[in-house]
Amino acid sequence: MSDNGRISLIFLLNLILYFVAGEINFLLETWSLRLHLDALLILFFGLHLNRISSLVYTAILGFLADSIHPAPEGTYVAGYLFLWLLFVNFQRRIRRQNRTHVRAVAAGAQAFWLLALAVFLGFQQWDQWIYWQRILLDLFFSAAVVYALAWPWCYFQKQFLYNLGWDLESEISRM
Amino acid sequence: MPRNFTYQAKSFLLVLLLLLLWWFTPSLFKRWTGVVFQEFQAPAWTALSYIRDLRSYWTTRSHSKSDLIEVGVDLARLNAAYAVRNQQADNLETEIRRLEEFFDLPSFPEYRYEVARVIHRDLTAWWQSLVIRKGINYGIEPGQAVIFSGGVIGRVSKVGAYTSTVELISSPLFRTAAHIDGDDRPVEFRGGINPGLKPALGTVSTVPADIVTSPKEPIRLTSSRLGGVFPDGLTLGWVYVLEASPDGLFQSGKVKLDPRLQSVREVAVLIPLESRGGIAQ
Numbered sequence: 346m347s348d349n350g351r352i353s354l355i356f357l358l359n360l361i362l363y364f365v366a367g368e369i370n371f372l373l374e375t376w377s378l379r380l381h382l383d384a385l386l387i388l389f390f391g392l393h394l395n396r397i398s399s400l401v402y403t404a405i406l407g408f409l410a411d412s413i414h415p416a417p418e419g420t421y422v423a424g425y426l427f428l429w430l431l432f433v434n435f436q437r438r439i440r441r442q443n444r445t446h447v448r449a450v451a452a453g454a455q456a457f458w459l460l461a462l463a464v465f466l467g468f469q470q471w472d473q474w475i476y477w478q479r480i481l482l483d484l485f486f487s488a489a490v491v492y493a494l495a496w497p498w499c500y501f502q503k504q505f506l507y508n509l510g511w512d513l514e515s516e517i518s519r520m
Numbered sequence: 521m522p523r524n525f526t527y528q529a530k531s532f533l534l535v536l537l538l539l540l541l542w543w544f545t546p547s548l549f550k551r552w553t554g555v556v557f558q559e560f561q562a563p564a565w566t567a568l569s570y571i572r573d574l575r576s577y578w579t580t581r582s583h584s585k586s587d588l589i590e591v592g593v594d595l596a597r598l599n600a601a602y603a604v605r606n607q608q609a610d611n612l613e614t615e616i617r618r619l620e621e622f623f624d625l626p627s628f629p630e631y632r633y634e635v636a637r638v639i640h641r642d643l644t645a646w647w648q649s650l651v652i653r654k655g656i657n658y659g660i661e662p663g664q665a666v667i668f669s670g671g672v673i674g675r676v677s678k679v680g681a682y683t684s685t686v687e688l689i690s691s692p693l694f695r696t697a698a699h700i701d702g703d704d705r706p707v708e709f710r711g712g713i714n715p716g717l718k719p720a721l722g723t724v725s726t727v728p729a730d731i732v733t734s735p736k737e738p739i740r741l742t743s744s745r746l747g748g749v750f751p752d753g754l755t756l757g758w759v760y761v762l763e764a765s766p767d768g769l770f771q772s773g774k775v776k777l778d779p780r781l782q783s784v785r786e787v788a789v790l791i792p793l794e795s796r797g798g799i800a801q
Binding site: 364367368370371374375376377378379396400404408409411412413414415416418419422423426427429430433434436437462463466467470473475476478479480482483 | 527528530531532534535538539542547550551553554555556557558560561564565568572640641642643644645646647649651677678685687692693713714715716717718719720782783
C-alpha cells in the first residue's frame with residue numbers, strides 16, 4: 346500500500362473519532378456538558394505525517410466541523426489549520442516518543458482553541474459569569490479527556506501504520 | 521520525515537496561502553462547500569441514529585412480559601382519555617369555523633405535524649441546535665416552528681436534503697414575541713446564556729409593570745402568533761422572578777425552560793397548510 350493510502354486510512358480513523366465524539370456529546374449534552382476533541386483529531390497529522398496530505402485532511406476535518414456548526418464561515422477551517430501548524434512547530438520542540446510531552450501539547454492546544462472560540466464567538470457575553478462558568482467547565486473537562494486520550498490514540502495510530510508496513514518510530518529515532 | 525530549519529516556515533506559508541485563498545473565495549462558493557460537507561456527513565449521523573434506535577429496541581426487548589402488559593394497560597387508559605379529548609377538540613374546531621363564517625373573520629393558520637427523530641445535538645455556550653432526520657424530502661422549510669411534548673422547542677434554521685437543523689429556544693441567538701399566559705400584551709423572549717450542568721435558561725423583557733409573579737406561583741410564558749412562526753398558547757417556559765427596569769415602565773426576568781429540551785428524542789415540525797379561506801377560494 347502507498348503512503349497516501351495509509352494516510353487515508355488514518356484519516357478514516359480520525360473521521361470515525363469525529364462521529365464517535367458527536368455520539369458521546371449526544372449523551373453528555375443531557376447534562377449541559379460538551380466534550381471538544383478537536384486537538385485529538387489533528388494531533389497525529391501535525392506531529393507525525395507528511396505536510397501536504399496531513400494539511401489536506403486537516404482542512405477536510407475543518408470543513409466538516411464548519412458545515413455542522415453555526416459559526417461564521419471558515420472559523421473551524423482556520424482554527425484547525427492553526428492547530429495543525431501548532432503541532433508541526435512542536436515537532437521540533439518536544440520529544441514525540443515522550444507520552445507526557447504529547448499529552449501536554451494536545452491538552453494545551455485544546456484549551457487554547459476553546460479559549461480562542463470563547464473570545465471570538467462570545468464577545469457579547471464576556472461580562473457574564475455564567476458564560477465563563479460554562480466555558481471553563483467544558484474547557485477543563487475536554488482538556489482532561491484529551492490529556493488522557495492523546496498518547497493512547499497516537500500510539501494506536503502508530504501501531505496501525507506499523508502493521509501496514511510503515512515504521513514511524515524508527516523514522517523519528519533516526520532524526 | 522523532513523525536520524530541517526525551513527520545514528516549519530514552509531508549513532506556515534502554506535497555511536497562510538490557504539487562508540488567503542479562502543478569504544478571497546466568493547461567498548457563494550463558500551456556502552456551496554458548506555452544503556456539500558453537510559450533506560456528506562448527514563448519512564453518517566442518520567446511520568448513528570438508526571443504531572441508537574436499534575439499541576433502544578433491544579433494551580426494550582429485554583423487559584419482562586409483565587412489564588410490557590403493565591405499560592400496555594397504561595397506554596390503553598391514555599388512549600381512552602385522548603379519544604375523549606379528540607372529540608372535544610373536534611367540537612371546538614366546528615364551533616370556531618361556525619363563528620369565523622358568522623362574523624366573517626380571517627381564519628387561524630393551520631398546520632400539518634411532521635414528527636421527526638433527533639439525530640444530533642449541538643448544545644454549547646455559543647449556540648444550541650438539533651439536527652432532525654427529515655428535510656426537504658418532507659416539505660420542511662427554514663423558519664418553520666418546531667414543538668415537542670413540553671411546548672415550543674425552536675425553529676428550523678437550515679434544511680438539507682434529508683436532515684434539518686433546528687435552532688433551540690435556549691440558543692442565545694433565538695428571539696421571538698411571546699405572551700404571559702392570560703394576557704394579550706406582547707413581550708419579548710430571548711434564549712439565554714446556558715450554564716453548565718444545569719437546565720437551559722431564557723430571558724423575558726418588556727413585561728408590563730402590572731404583571732406579578734413569585735417563586736410559589738410562577739407565570740407561564742406562551743408563544744405568540746405575532747412573530748408569524750408559532751401558533752398562540754404553546755409553552756415557552758416559566759417565569760419565577762421579574763425585576764423592574766430603571767424607568768419603571770417594564771419588567772424583565774429569567775425564564776426557566778423545560779429540562780427535557782436537552783434530552784428530547786422526538787420533535788414535530790409545524791408545516792403551515794393553506795388557510796381555510798384560501799382552500800375555499
